[in-house]
Amino acid sequence: MATTLEARRPGSRLKRRNTLLGLSFILPNFLGFATLTLVPVIVLFYLSFTDWNAFGSAGWVGVENFREMLGDARFWTSLRNTLYYSALHIPLTFAVSLGLALLLNRKLRGVAFFRTAAFFPYVTSIVAIAFVWNALYSPDVGPINHLLRTIGIDDPPGWTTSADWSMPAVVLVSVWRDMGYYMLLFLAGLQTIPTELYEAARMDAANAWQRFWNVTLPCLRPTTFFVTVMLTIGSFKVFDIILVMTNGGPGTSTLVLSQYIYDQGFVENDFGYASSVSVVLFLICISVTVVQFVVNKRRAL
Amino acid sequence: MKRSIVGGLSVAALVSLTLTACGGDDTGTDPAAGGGGGSDEPVTISLAGWSLSTTPEFQVLADAFHEQNPDVTVEVNEYDATNYDTQMIADLAAGSAPDMYVLKNLLNFFTYQDGGQLMDVSDVAGSLDENTNGLDAYEVDGTTYAVPYRQDSWYVYYNKDLFTAAGVEEPGECWTWDEYAQKAKDLTTALAATGSDAKGTYQHTWQSTVQGFANAQSPDADILGGEYDYLAPYYERSLDLQDSGAQIDYGTVSTNSLTYQSQFGTQKAAMMPMGSWYVATLLAQQESGDADTFAWGIAPAPQLECTGDDPVTFGDPTGIGINPAIDEDEQAAAKEFLSFIGSEEAAQALASIGITPAYSSDAVTEAYFGIEGVPTDELSKYAFGTHDTRPENPVSEHTAAVQGALGDAHSAIMSGSSSVEDGLAAAESEATSELG
Numbered sequence: 001m002a003t004t005l006e007a008r009r010p011g012s013r014l015k016r017r018n019t020l021l022g023l024s025f026i027l028p029n030f031l032g033f034a035t036l037t038l039v040p041v042i043v044l045f046y047l048s049f050t051d052w053n054a055f056g057s058a059g060w061v062g063v064e065n066f067r068e069m070l071g072d073a074r075f076w077t078s079l080r081n082t083l084y085y086s087a088l089h090i091p092l093t094f095a096v097s098l099g100l101a102l103l104l105n106r107k108l109r110g111v112a113f114f115r116t117a118a119f120f121p122y123v124t125s126i127v128a129i130a131f132v133w134n135a136l137y138s139p140d141v142g143p144i145n146h147l148l149r150t151i152g153i154d155d156p157p158g159w160t161t162s163a164d165w166s167m168p169a170v171v172l173v174s175v176w177r178d179m180g181y182y183m184l185l186f187l188a189g190l191q192t193i194p195t196e197l198y199e200a201a202r203m204d205a206a207n208a209w210q211r212f213w214n215v216t217l218p219c220l221r222p223t224t225f226f227v228t229v230m231l232t233i234g235s236f237k238v239f240d241i242i243l244v245m246t247n248g249g250p251g252t253s254t255l256v257l258s259q260y261i262y263d264q265g266f267v268e269n270d271f272g273y274a275s276s277v278s279v280v281l282f283l284i285c286i287s288v289t290v291v292q293f294v295v296n297k298r299r300a301l
Numbered sequence: 302m303k304r305s306i307v308g309g310l311s312v313a314a315l316v317s318l319t320l321t322a323c324g325g326d327d328t329g330t331d332p333a334a335g336g337g338g339g340s341d342e343p344v345t346i347s348l349a350g351w352s353l354s355t356t357p358e359f360q361v362l363a364d365a366f367h368e369q370n371p372d373v374t375v376e377v378n379e380y381d382a383t384n385y386d387t388q389m390i391a392d393l394a395a396g397s398a399p400d401m402y403v404l405k406n407l408l409n410f411f412t413y414q415d416g417g418q419l420m421d422v423s424d425v426a427g428s429l430d431e432n433t434n435g436l437d438a439y440e441v442d443g444t445t446y447a448v449p450y451r452q453d454s455w456y457v458y459y460n461k462d463l464f465t466a467a468g469v470e471e472p473g474e475c476w477t478w479d480e481y482a483q484k485a486k487d488l489t490t491a492l493a494a495t496g497s498d499a500k501g502t503y504q505h506t507w508q509s510t511v512q513g514f515a516n517a518q519s520p521d522a523d524i525l526g527g528e529y530d531y532l533a534p535y536y537e538r539s540l541d542l543q544d545s546g547a548q549i550d551y552g553t554v555s556t557n558s559l560t561y562q563s564q565f566g567t568q569k570a571a572m573m574p575m576g577s578w579y580v581a582t583l584l585a586q587q588e589s590g591d592a593d594t595f596a597w598g599i600a601p602a603p604q605l606e607c608t609g610d611d612p613v614t615f616g617d618p619t620g621i622g623i624n625p626a627i628d629e630d631e632q633a634a635a636k637e638f639l640s641f642i643g644s645e646e647a648a649q650a651l652a653s654i655g656i657t658p659a660y661s662s663d664a665v666t667e668a669y670f671g672i673e674g675v676p677t678d679e680l681s682k683y684a685f686g687t688h689d690t691r692p693e694n695p696v697s698e699h700t701a702a703v704q705g706a707l708g709d710a711h712s713a714i715m716s717g718s719s720s721v722e723d724g725l726a727a728a729e730s731e732a733t734s735e736l737g
Contacts, residue, residue, distance in 0.1 A: 053415070054390045054412070055393065055416030055417060056416065056417065073730070131558060134555070134556045134558065138552065138553055139553070139556070140550065140552065140553055142556065159556075160555070161716040161718070162717070163718035250713045250715075250716040250718040251710070251713030251727065252709050253713075263705065268705070269412045269701075
């Protein structure tokens, strides 16, 4: 039935050809995505219900891993730390990178240099960043505390060597590192805003703040949405900077979920349990993202 | 980042799921040797090692064995040193691991043994004489799964030139931790008076530097017991040394990524508790100029009290086990190799390149102290030859998790983030929930 119908309609052959052509375009990427990401992620969901320890077959344990997680103090600590990190990292990075973008989106002598400079941290090796910042943070001999002492703070924080200050210290470095990237996204968004809108606002005697609030922000909405989603996911799965800067310490003060997963999987060889924690992290990420999509959609109406 | 973990994990999973079926068939290394069997045919067996250019011990063993058994060639496959266990686990799961592999530490021995990745080598163990130390560590329920070839122990390295400059008496065959702490303080004061900024001692950031000694020496120590009061005096002593300035503080070491090799090698500290592997490193660095040239020696680990027994210290053995997927024809050759690495000949070959072999005898000590540059004073010889070395990691499924909790306590206490009591209490509650 379908084929005769298609044969009759002149456009349908073209349509099918276009579909095939389109599929052939995405196929190379999809193959890589499927073998390296999609299938492993599906296997991950299966593994999270097993006690697989890297060798032999994975024994089915049902929801045992998830039940164990409920009573696992270390899991809750790392979840709490992840939320703490995100609560500091998301708004700070957002504000700093938007501020930088606004600052560098005007005609300024040497603007290209400043834009590049702000992007430098993002392309610098994370290990080098950790090494240098750790030295800056050094409690007794580091330049940061030296400066704090000269301006009259007698008892400066211990930064990465203090359980209270280690997380803010790491967040500061990670904001500094990420700001360039998100600034670039904001800059791209700012340049799509038609100048007529600003001119019209000026005609209506809107001051700078009113222009920012009523023209810039609404026109930037697609960008801010994208930045928020990427920032949120990035914050929840933070791993590298913590691993190289503090390795979760002192104590468990900077232990985050991704590192906990790594420890469970590759240090303790409990891949089943590590997979379960990964699933929880995945669910957290996806539910926050869904909420953000819903909110964004409602605002758009 | 998470994606890469999940990805790696799942790829490993996939590989194992699809390849375990054919695992075991593709481990033969030399097709010419595989079919023959019998002892007259030449056989090639493979051994996993790491960083071959800087870690010559594997090739030394392979060459020494080949000299004794010209029919058997041991081929060393190189792995990455830092990811050795991860790569080995993946290769074993995929069935592509070498015939024999080195157990880098005891922490992962349980994983391999429990996962059925080590062949029963009790017959080899039974044929070795009692001079082979560390064999017990590889015994689970009466079955031995690997043979140790090296047995590192922790000593205190000391800089004789700095001791002389400070006018502090060198340690003797037995010294207590209190004497050690006093010497560290005296050295610091005296060296400061001479205008030197060297500290009395250097303690690296590892948890072993405190907990290793406490676990080995305290009468009621048991890291799987879930009670860690016995660690408290060791921590109080370390914190006191740090507060009094006799050793550089933990925060400075960790934030500035200081290395122990440079601290002792460039005379920033007069003493340093460290494992026996550092002897070969220090010799090489003094040769290359990375370390200063100065007179040094090794002293036995300080004790809780001097009782006249052999000084108690700690250190995990390093052993070699056989992959159960090895071809049947090659099993005999692999077992022969294992009994060779536990022998005096192998130990002499290892000792002559600065490695502390698991087998101890006068001939081995002689080979070790025959190396140019090794301190040959009586105390160093005593420290090398006389000690009661306890394994650092008990073999159990809980060891990795409990060591993790104790590692958290270590960084919290040493950085001053929590008091000794609070830090140890947190480790206790975590260990208790892990031990169930």
